[in-house]
Amino acid sequence: MIRPLEKPQNKYWLTFALCGLAAALMFLPFYILDKGFFLYAGDFNSQQIAFYYSANQFVKSGGGSFSWATDLGSGFLNSYAFYLAGSPFWWLSLLFPAAWMPYLMVPMLCLKFAVAGGGAYLWMRRYTRKANMAVLGACMYAFSGFTVYNVFFNHFVDVVALFPYLLWALDAAVYEKRRGPFAVLVALNLLNNYFFFAGQVVFLAIYFVCMVLAGRYKINGRTFGALAFESLAGVGMGAILAIPTMLSLQNNPRVSSFSDGFGLLLYSSVQQYAAILYSFFFPPDCPYMPVIFDSGVIKWTSMTAYLPLVSMMGVLAYCRCKKGTAFKWILSVCLVMALVPGLNSMFYAMNSSYYARWYYMPVLIMCAVTIYGLEHEDEVDLKKGLRPTLAVLVAYCAFALVPTETDDGGWKIGVMDYPEKFFLNFGIALIGVLLFWVLWLMYKRTPQLPRRLTAAVLVFGCLYGAMHIAIGKFAQWDNDKDFYQQQYVDGRALAEILPEGAYRIDDYECYDNLGLWVNRSDLQTFNSTVAPSILEFYPQVGVKRDVRSAPEVDEYALRGLLSVKYTICPVDKQEEFEEKAGDNWRYWTTQGQLAVYENTDWLPMAYSYDAYITEEEYEEIPEEYRDNLLVRAMVLSEEQVNTWGGGLRHLTEAEQTDFDRASYEEDLDDRQAMAASSVELDNWGLTANIQLENSTLVFFPVPYDAGFTATVNGEEAPVLKVSGGLMAVPASAGDNTIRLEYHTQGLNVSLTLAAVSAVVFAGYLVLCARARKKHRAALAEKYHLDPPQPRQ
Template sequence: MLSNRRFQNIILNKYVITGLLCFSLALLSLLLFIIQGDGFFIVRDDFNEQQIPFTIGLHQSILDSGLSGFSWCVDLGTSTLQAFSFYELGSPFFWLSMLFPAHLFPYFVAWIYIIKYTVAGIFAFAFLKRFIIDEKWAILGAVLYAFSGFSTVNLMYYHFHDVIALFPLLLIGLEILIEKKDCRLFIFSVFLNAFLNYFFFIGETIFLIVYYLFRFSRKDLKAMAGEIARCLTSAIVGVGMSAILFIPSILYIMQNTRSKSDFSTEGLFNNLRYILFNLKGLILPAESMPDMSAIFPSKFYSTAAYLPMIGLVLVMAYIIKNRDWLSRLLIFCLIGAFWPLIGNAFFLYMDVQNRWWHAFVLIMALASCKVLEDLSSYKKPIKIGIVINALLIVFLFIMVCYIFKDPEGASTLYAPKRFIIYTAVSLIGISITNIVINAFNGNYKLFIGCISAFAVATTSLTLYVYRANGTNVASYKEIYDLATQIQLPDDQYRINNASNVVSMVSNSSGFSLFTSTDSVGITTFETLFDYKDAVNGLNKNTYPGLAELLGGRYYLATEPTGNNIVATYSSNGITYFMEETEACPIGFKVDNYITENQLKDIPVENRAIALMQAAVVSNSDSSALEYIEQAQDLDLETSVSELVARAQANSVSNFYKDGKGFVCTSNFKEDSVVYFSVPYDSGWYATIDSKHADIIESGGMMLLKIPAGNHDIEFNYVTPGYKLGLLISLICFLIFITICIVSKKRHPSSH
């Protein structure tokens, strides 16, 4: 057993204090909403329709096939790694959730959220204390960081909090590398963040470069060159350790048209509306993205950096008094917050939506801590900071309420009462800041108590708005509980339902379409119908015959419609019927082909009917289809029912699919070509009777030439780049272990 003194030392350890404080504040912020849902926690929109089903879908996909397999529950089917590496595949918090049954995720997601807040606070403290003499102020700074507006506005984006939690490690690792020439933590932190989220890692890398230049630039260029070389080689090892996810992810986004953004003039010169919007994010508590009170009615940007209670007061005070690296970095970030030529550079001028602001928040928290630690030197700058912050709030209020209009001349004040509340909270916050500093001489306990209260209040307020305007726990839970019961009767068909919840929670093949990370084959297929969207897939019921072509045989109804009922389910006292209708099997023989140019000449509303009669191929592939003829005159008046019956008569048999691919058998009287409505990418490998067979891409789907007679067909899937990434990761881990062994002898006390 622990001695009393040792136990007291643990309790008084400032890491423990920081963790317990952040845990408690997060619990207080979320507790009411956990209770309201009887433990079932949801937020709104993306959290409900992506974060929850994605986590469950990933969980089940990992159990099916590991990292490199194929997830049938993501739209028409997508590589597990490609679909989920932007979300949670590399997150330690996701792997923690794997300890529990997948379907229970909504019951413990709030507790993992609380853990994320706790970890964010602990790592922020570890960074801040390096610059603070009295570490108690670093605890306060950790609260500012963990509960900033950036964390609050992103409550809808569950996996963004993974990035918030682990980012401070990068800066700590860099500090130790420069100070002690010990690269161990830096390598590991680079690995952890690159493995966690490749998109955010790009922005963090650029911020790290900016941080180094402001923090460590000096006239000794030779010494700087050595440091940069050490940082670069360490970073290469760290990224290499993450290669098992990083390389396949980069290969994927290079092909995915949904992930690309154009460099526009708006990225160079923001208009007044965006300037006011960004200003609001800095000086007012964060709002609900889908339901904002002012400037934009909704905006899915992470534009929030409000520090609980103190706002920009202490940041302004630090800038006013100091001319050091930190003040220059703060000024640079402030300029970048309003000038996209700098701000968007953090993500190479993609549509970044201010998602680098978590790094800005940490630097703001550092400046605020340093001011509080030395209050006597900052009395006058703080007074000026309070005046500046108050004037900015008043300016924003007047602009929004009385002056600024949208381009059509309409008011940009959408929820006046809520805007007044947020404005009042901000004004009250700087008033209390002024009182605590001047009347109570910056009393630490009073300061951290007030900031903690504001952290809970602002987090709870925004979460309340998220939930109050668009979330019904009972109705969501009804669909969720229904999805946990669904099991499709036949692997050859899909469920005709566009909901992520239905497909991913049930782990069923379907038409889920609310994802920007589905297969490149799917986006290629959608271009056949002149469709392109950065987030949502094509609704498969848009055109006659499309759902039938793609195997959408099963659908859900609350009343029988006269079709064959294959299953009944009960959820929330309501009976649901799974019925089946006509649909082509996933694999069926085709007799003709047409080129992409020919298909595009057909009216878009008739193209699915055309594809049920002839497979589409590129002009370069058409010469390889000696088994079938090019279609001359397609009958676009043929009924869908007739075409479905023809496809079913020419179906492959014994079709079975899992996370590693699919198998089937054929018994055609003549050499044939089979169309598989499965998204194509280079990770597929096909065999016929265990012998390699060439796959032909067909407008994002797949064709296979099959000889006459009985044959066993097998398609196996491994994510492109996975094997190379695995090899690089293993090599780099060995290098890292070697570095750790050598460094332990050189730096026995480094931590």
């Protein structure tokens, strides 16, 4: 039953406070243990803490467009739009110094939990009889398995927090004819995260159609037109980061691979189906440590839709007892989409990579139907959800009991690598369901029911959430024990003592993304949205590049080519590094737990060549020798050879072989003799001074990006993509000052679109306000009402 909101019963801030406080209690033991510097595991440590710190520092150092500390260098907005650049939570964190960022991760997470709960309350209040029941449902959403699981990724919780407001605004636009909030929330959600917004568009389409077909939404042409306009206006206002990012990512292999054939209809492993079912009934597994399933795509996928305490009991009871309702249709469609790979991929623009990172949206509906069952016991028999929920929980025990032959020909009981973790999850889920049932029997039909259940959900959410985090955290305890010292303390100290200049660093056996703490371009980088040409360049020289860059230490020529001047390694790894690295590294200094070595064979970040090789010839060179070749000659296309190759000679066939260490040293000496006299880096690009004997191409070991422009002695010059994804600029004989400047491609278009959309939207709001005023005046005249008096 749809009912108008009652202002006296608005408990938004109560819900906000309860969820924030409960989250604080969940994190408190770890916050104390880590002395305020909360460490979790994996992506949270490697990316989220470092990204918040580095991005804060970047903005407060004057801002700009290009981050040299991101891999080989990447556009700032394009690299961090997915992670934080559009997030209101990150922008709020800018009120504090960069050095505070690691200590603010938990307070920011608590705020996100609070915002998520508040938004869920706003949306759910419309569908509940009592405000306290909406508070209960909102707490279930805030502490759902999806939210708790995605603390690991941190910025995913931003999406969970903001989505309910979008759904609330859609309902308000239809039911109350409220104009404006929907467009604003569309813009905010798109700005917050373009990747998740694609899935939100799909879900809102499902939600809207089901609500119309079920008769919940009464849509006329005027309402539909308003929704269409606000959708477009919201997208226009929120596309500030989306357009530049889409232009950047269009060549990223992670987003350009699409499902086809059997992959559209069936998952390759039957375990995927069992894992999906498991994710609805059990608390989530650690992201990197699946409890049961070892086949299929399980890790890192955010595959969980667990509701704290109640599990699937309320959802199953509702779906079994109610027929033809909008919410049942929505959940049915979502279940089908989860089970069909092609439909699942619709939430990610048909990308072939499997993710379940859209489950938070049906989770909100699941919370609502659970509350409906509690409030309408005459329509929903909860026993019809209790029995199948218990049956599924018990059925999964078969995986712990089935006999299994081992690799050595013996036998064991169960197929699980972590049976103790399964039984912990099983116990948590079972206790939750039974506790919920006991509380239901004790307090149903009494005013105390929502309060008792809310308290139980919050306590249960804190406990199972803390256990979930503890499993992921303590499994990495020994590995992460030096993180604080090496990254936060020693890394920041090295940023102060390393010499100024244009060069890169490398690190050996350090924690991920040390370069962000040192504020230097680092060959070892963990970021999946860097400049696409980085992902193009590395595989051509035999270096795997998926979500991270990690060239092996023996790639000496690659380090010379890419201007690596220093390598950093833990003190206890010095002997190991010296053994593997070679004689061209000499000890430089030690800072705390980190030792620094200087590369005697490094090149400045601008130099020229006397020879070239064609792209076709380059492809014939074995991958393991290509980095050596790139120190000897530049790789050009046939068109580039014809236009710009006049100052270069063609490498002979004999010179396209012989790639040993001695020849590398000779080639390195040649490049150093033809190198720039100075190179300066800044947040917009670089400036190089170089003297040339002949007109030729000046090479920059910088990832090519269409956003770069170049001037030579103040005159515009073309920027060429050479050597498998790096850059070159033509220059004349004599002294040359070359300026490479990065302008985020598409940003001017997106800013113009956002500004125009905002102006048009403002005009729309004015028209809506006038229409409302005119409508009220007409009603007053019709029913002889006194016109509203102006406020004193």
